[in-house]
Amino acid sequence: MAKPKLAIYWAASCGGCDIAILDIEEKILEVADFFDLVFWPCAMDFKYDDIRKMEGKSITLTLFNGAIRSDENYEIAKLLREKSVVLCAFGSCASEGCIPGLANFTDKQSIMDYVYKTSPSLEPGNGVVPQTNVKVPEGTLHIPNLWNTVRTLPQVVDVDYIIPGCPPQSNQIAAVVDAVVDILKNGKPLPPKGTVLGASDKCCCDECKRQRNVKKIKKFIRPFEIVTDPEVCLMEQGMICLGPATRSGCGAKCVAAGVPCRGCYGLPSNIRDQGASMASALASVIDSIDEAEVERILDTVADPLGTFYRFSLPASMLRRVQQ
Amino acid sequence: MSFEPRIVGFLCNWCSYTGADLAGTARMKYAPNVMTVRVMCSGRVDPAFVLDSFRAGADGVLVCGCHFGDCHYVEGNHKCMRRIAITKRILKGMGIPPERLRLEWVSASEGARFQEVVDSFTEQIRAMGPMRLKEWAFVPEQVEAATAAHGE
Amino acid sequence: MTTIKMKIDGRQVELEKELFVLDGARALGIHIPTLCHYPYMAPYAACRICVVEARDGKGWSKIVTACNYPVWDGLEIHTSTPQAMNTRRVNLEMLMSRCAPIPLLQRLAEEFGIDKPRWGTGKDTCILCGLCVRVCDEVVGAHALAFGDRGIYRSVATAFWETSDDCILCGACASVCPTGHIKMEEIHGRSIVHSEISLGSNSAISLSFRQAVPNVPFIDPQKCIHFNTGECKVCSKVCPKECIHYDDQDQFEEYEVGAVVMATGFDSFDPTPMKQYGYGKYPNVITAEEFEVMNNASGPTGGKILLQNGEEPRAIAILHCIGSRDQNYHKYCSRVCCMYAFKFSHLVKEKTSAEVYQLYIDVRSFGKGYEEFYLRILDENVNVIRGKAAEVVLSGFRRGEEGHLLVMCEDTLIGKFREIPVDMVILCTALEARKDAKEMARKLNISVGADGWFIEAHPKLAPVSTTTEGVFLAGVCQGPKDIPDTVAQGGAAASQVLELLCQGEIMMDAAYAVIDEALCSGCKMCNDMCPYTAIAFDDAKKVSAVNSALCKGCGTCVAACPAGAIMARHFTDEQIYAQIEGMLS
Numbered sequence A: 001m002a003k004p005k006l007a008i009y010w011a012a013s014c015g016g017c018d019i020a021i022l023d024i025e026e027k028i029l030e031v032a033d034f035f036d037l038v039f040w041p042c043a044m045d046f047k048y049d050d051i052r053k054m055e056g057k058s059i060t061l062t063l064f065n066g067a068i069r070s071d072e073n074y075e076i077a078k079l080l081r082e083k084s085v086v087l088c089a090f091g092s093c094a095s096e097g098c099i100p101g102l103a104n105f106t107d108k109q110s111i112m113d114y115v116y117k118t119s120p121s122l123e124p125g126n127g128v129v130p131q132t133n134v135k136v137p138e139g140t141l142h143i144p145n146l147w148n149t150v151r152t153l154p155q156v157v158d159v160d161y162i163i164p165g166c167p168p169q170s171n172q173i174a175a176v177v178d179a180v181v182d183i184l185k186n187g188k189p190l191p192p193k194g195t196v197l198g199a200s201d202k203c204c205c206d207e208c209k210r211q212r213n214v215k216k217i218k219k220f221i222r223p224f225e226i227v228t229d230p231e232v233c234l235m236e237q238g239m240i241c242l243g244p245a246t247r248s249g250c251g252a253k254c255v256a257a258g259v260p261c262r263g264c265y266g267l268p269s270n271i272r273d274q275g276a277s278m279a280s281a282l283a284s285v286i287d288s289i290d291e292a293e294v295e296r297i298l299d300t301v302a303d304p305l306g307t308f309y310r311f312s313l314p315a316s317m318l319r320r321v322q323q
Numbered sequence B: 001m002s003f004e005p006r007i008v009g010f011l012c013n014w015c016s017y018t019g020a021d022l023a024g025t026a027r028m029k030y031a032p033n034v035m036t037v038r039v040m041c042s043g044r045v046d047p048a049f050v051l052d053s054f055r056a057g058a059d060g061v062l063v064c065g066c067h068f069g070d071c072h073y074v075e076g077n078h079k080c081m082r083r084i085a086i087t088k089r090i091l092k093g094m095g096i097p098p099e100r101l102r103l104e105w106v107s108a109s110e111g112a113r114f115q116e117v118v119d120s121f122t123e124q125i126r127a128m129g130p131m132r133l134k135e136w137a138f139v140p141e142q143v144e145a146a147t148a149a150h151g152e
Numbered sequence C: 001m002t003t004i005k006m007k008i009d010g011r012q013v014e015l016e017k018e019l020f021v022l023d024g025a026r027a028l029g030i031h032i033p034t035l036c037h038y039p040y041m042a043p044y045a046a047c048r049i050c051v052v053e054a055r056d057g058k059g060w061s062k063i064v065t066a067c068n069y070p071v072w073d074g075l076e077i078h079t080s081t082p083q084a085m086n087t088r089r090v091n092l093e094m095l096m097s098r099c100a101p102i103p104l105l106q107r108l109a110e111e112f113g114i115d116k117p118r119w120g121t122g123k124d125t126c127i128l129c130g131l132c133v134r135v136c137d138e139v140v141g142a143h144a145l146a147f148g149d150r151g152i153y154r155s156v157a158t159a160f161w162e163t164s165d166d167c168i169l170c171g172a173c174a175s176v177c178p179t180g181h182i183k184m185e186e187i188h189g190r191s192i193v194h195s196e197i198s199l200g201s202n203s204a205i206s207l208s209f210r211q212a213v214p215n216v217p218f219i220d221p222q223k224c225i226h227f228n229t230g231e232c233k234v235c236s237k238v239c240p241k242e243c244i245h246y247d248d249q250d251q252f253e254e255y256e257v258g259a260v261v262m263a264t265g266f267d268s269f270d271p272t273p274m275k276q277y278g279y280g281k282y283p284n285v286i287t288a289e290e291f292e293v294m295n296n297a298s299g300p301t302g303g304k305i306l307l308q309n310g311e312e313p314r315a316i317a318i319l320h321c322i323g324s325r326d327q328n329y330h331k332y333c334s335r336v337c338c339m340y341a342f343k344f345s346h347l348v349k350e351k352t353s354a355e356v357y358q359l360y361i362d363v364r365s366f367g368k369g370y371e372e373f374y375l376r377i378l379d380e381n382v383n384v385i386r387g388k389a390a391e392v393v394l395s396g397f398r399r400g401e402e403g404h405l406l407v408m409c410e411d412t413l414i415g416k417f418r419e420i421p422v423d424m425v426i427l428c429t430a431l432e433a434r435k436d437a438k439e440m441a442r443k444l445n446i447s448v449g450a451d452g453w454f455i456e457a458h459p460k461l462a463p464v465s466t467t468t469e470g471v472f473l474a475g476v477c478q479g480p481k482d483i484p485d486t487v488a489q490g491g492a493a494a495s496q497v498l499e500l501l502c503q504g505e506i507m508m509d510a511a512y513a514v515i516d517e518a519l520c521s522g523c524k525m526c527n528d529m530c531p532y533t534a535i536a537f538d539d540a541k542k543v544s545a546v547n548s549a550l551c552k553g554c555g556t557c558v559a560a561c562p563a564g565a566i567m568a569r570h571f572t573d574e575q576i577y578a579q580i581e582g583m584l585s
Helices: A016-022 A027-034 A048-052 A071-083 A091-095 A100-105 A108-118 A170-186 A274-284 A291-299 A304-308 B016-025 B047-056 B076-093 B111-128 B140-150 C021-028 C082-096 C103-112 C131-140 C172-176 C195-199 C225-229 C234-238 C288-295 C337-351 C370-379 C437-444 C483-501 C556-560 C573-584
Strands: A005-010 A036-039 A059-065 A068-070 A084-090 A133-136 A139-142 A146-151 A161-163 B007-012 B034-039 B060-065 B101-105 C003-008 C011-016 C051-055 C061-065 C076-078 C145-148 C155-158 C260-262 C266-268 C285-287 C315-322 C355-360 C383-386 C391-394 C405-411 C416-422 C424-429 C431-433 C471-473 C513-515 C535-538 C543-546 C566-568
Touching: A005 A016, A005 A071, A016 A059, A016 A091, A016 A170, A027 A170, A036 A048, A036 A059, A048 A071, A059 A071, A059 A091, A068 A071, A071 A084, A084 A091, A091 A161, A100 A146, A108 A146, A161 A170, A274 A304, A274 B047, A274 B076, A274 C556, A291 B076, A304 B076, B007 B016, B007 B111, B007 C573, B016 B034, B016 B060, B016 B111, B034 B111, B034 C573, B047 B060, B047 B076, B047 C573, B060 B076, B060 B111, B076 B101, B076 C556, B101 B111, C003 C021, C011 C021, C021 C076, C051 C082, C061 C082, C082 C103, C131 C145, C131 C172, C131 C225, C260 C437, C260 C483, C285 C288, C288 C337, C288 C424, C315 C337, C315 C405, C315 C416, C337 C355, C337 C370, C337 C424, C355 C405, C355 C416, C383 C405, C405 C424, C471 C483, C513 C543, C556 C566
Parallel strands: A005 A036, A005 A059, A059 A084, A084 A161, B007 B034, B007 B060, B060 B101, C003 C076, C260 C471, C285 C424, C315 C355, C315 C424, C355 C383
Antiparallel strands: A068 A146, A133 A139, C003 C011, C051 C061, C051 C076, C145 C155, C266 C431, C391 C405, C405 C416, C513 C566, C535 C543
């Protein structure tokens, strides 16, 4: 019997998800052994045409990481959707938008202007901006068009499963691999479509070992401002920890190391907007009923939008204002 | 032609909703632009509701609750005040004028005040113009169309 | 207790050995005049008026003072022998040479048959009986008074004749002084108008009012001498049933109840800030409540309608709407005043021959038989003037003695300004909410309106219940109303309480919050949110849980939960998002 085919693609991503897959260490040999790896541009030499030539639904499993922000991302997403039985949004970029999604605070023009014209590290006077079509002696070069709006994978194609995390923790990846192998080998039923794999339905607090109590905040601090007490909840120590509004599965490693959770494992299962949810919870525990004092306390939140929407902006309810 | 603002109003059941009722039974005339969602307490109002209202096309959002000290559930309005404060900062960060979100305290006997709040807020939003949030097309066909048209 | 047998005026009496002649006389009902005797103090024998002749039946006799002569077996006392009478007369004449004008002494002089005191008539009012000194010393225990100086300069004084630091202002000295030489006076020179009805009883023991339940007097520890100095206790000596316990303490008792009826009533508007009416400044300007007290048969005047100087008024003006229907004070109508104002005019017409003027804005005679009563008082020749009184002034000299007060008003029915001379002005003051109404409302978590009246669940359909389950309203605390309406409301509230308490099970509101254990990660952000302490943390399961019996369904915790683990039944997020979508589509 032919080996099941596996594709791993990276769209607008940092490459961390691919490294995380490699971080399953010896298990990668198991993967190579069990699957027929047909497409992994990050690791080996594959061409898009290889995919185009495949029959529909011939790839058993595609792990797609990276956000969709260019014509190329979109084209390949559609392609892989067409050719795959199961398409997984792998990692935070594909699931919620992640760091590339922060581009939605601004717009494409502003980004291009900054990167190619006004950034302080540019050589002055250059001002060359990439174009989608450029004539060169050998012919015309095409560069994919960059989108104004970063989108998540489920927002552009039909996705079967989500594996959250920035990156998904290697032990979770290993568990997912085991589960997939189990299903394929032993004919177990697939989980319901839309299931989140490699994570639980609870929040980070479920995995966090710190002592928790009722919160009453008078001031927010940045993590570098204090030496943290290893036993006590970081929120009670004044830091903004998105653990309560973040799906668990990561093992709460950041928190154990004294760094407040940034929310990379994405939305909890019953929430529509991670940022609004955290903001509401935070506002609820501010210890003041005087409007002026509340404003002063909120002033101590250094970057509200960036803090609350660091990983989930494209998936959130926030929209850009039309110019 | 001047545009008709579409305003979503979250009114707490015991004070502001009753105050609005009073305005109605007293036959007070006020602008019809506020579409009300009744909640039991202004403390029920989640910032996500406000953000979703703007996303769905509201030009303004009005949140009304009981005056401090009068909340039927003792302190729900305290939490509401803080949540609206943080929501305004989020709106501001996205370039949405925070004045499009208004928080007012209206008591059960203040029918006239409700009338005044609705009228003044409607006029304010009318002067500010429509919200015009860009709806990011998510349906694949819409994505195709948007990309082709605007490079979205 | 050993007793002795003695005779007074030939009558036998058996007494305890420690007593005095005067006690025996009192026991037999024989009158012996005294000036310096007080039943709860040791006798002083300063006035020498109680002298009697003591005989032993064997020929010995002596003039003794009855108040402090100890009785002995076989003593024979004769109270009106010529010698005893003469001694009394001389003593009184000597006393009158110092203090003639005192009515008390003049009555005694008449009794003893003194025409003209032989040694002149002095003008002093202190008879040096020492009652004040002794009461302050023995009963009150403040020791603030004593006799100072000697001989003809002897007088009652405080230490060094300076304002005493020891005086506790109990007024006992003024109350035992037989001549009125010691008076209790306001030091600020403000006239106290109808002091007994304005200030009420200032006695340390008083009955709140005639219809108080329970109908027993109470001791005000602030005014009671015993609580100030540890002495006195005269009341317990007098009480035949030994009901007086000075060590009773206020006890705070806690009751767990299923329903509360708020029937906290009202306060009367104080018209002092309305300077134009002269309340507190002019004599005989009184409030309606004070008039009720005066009119009551058990009041300070025995039910007679009298001016401050004790005379009957020739004309009374009743001013409606003092503090009510007034932009500056209370905009609302107090509802009861028109009718009681007519009642007053009817009583005044019944009890006196005074003219009565009613100065009103509108006549509000809304109830059963009310309009008929109004027509009746019109028939009784009550003058009704449509025009709120503008000012009350003291009658000037140029008008002579027409009336003590002038009421200025505009009579809008005849279109003229009027100055009405009257002797007494009754102000129909507004009913106000109690000063602590807002505080009480907060304690019971009910709403209170801008005017301070508690807010009912529905102004038409639920006048006795509040929006808080189990708390009901009755009476004026919900809004001004008269007795029939109050009684009806009280009955309604009681029946609703019974309805609540008689149910075997209570229907609870279905809208409450529920925490999904599968989603809760125990972050405890919600634990402090609930004002009803409905959220508790389960240490075993490491999740929070809502007690649905305590939860009132406000939804504050729902919005707070960062994991979306709390659902508000009937006000779910999905329902609200659906409303938003529907409105804006």
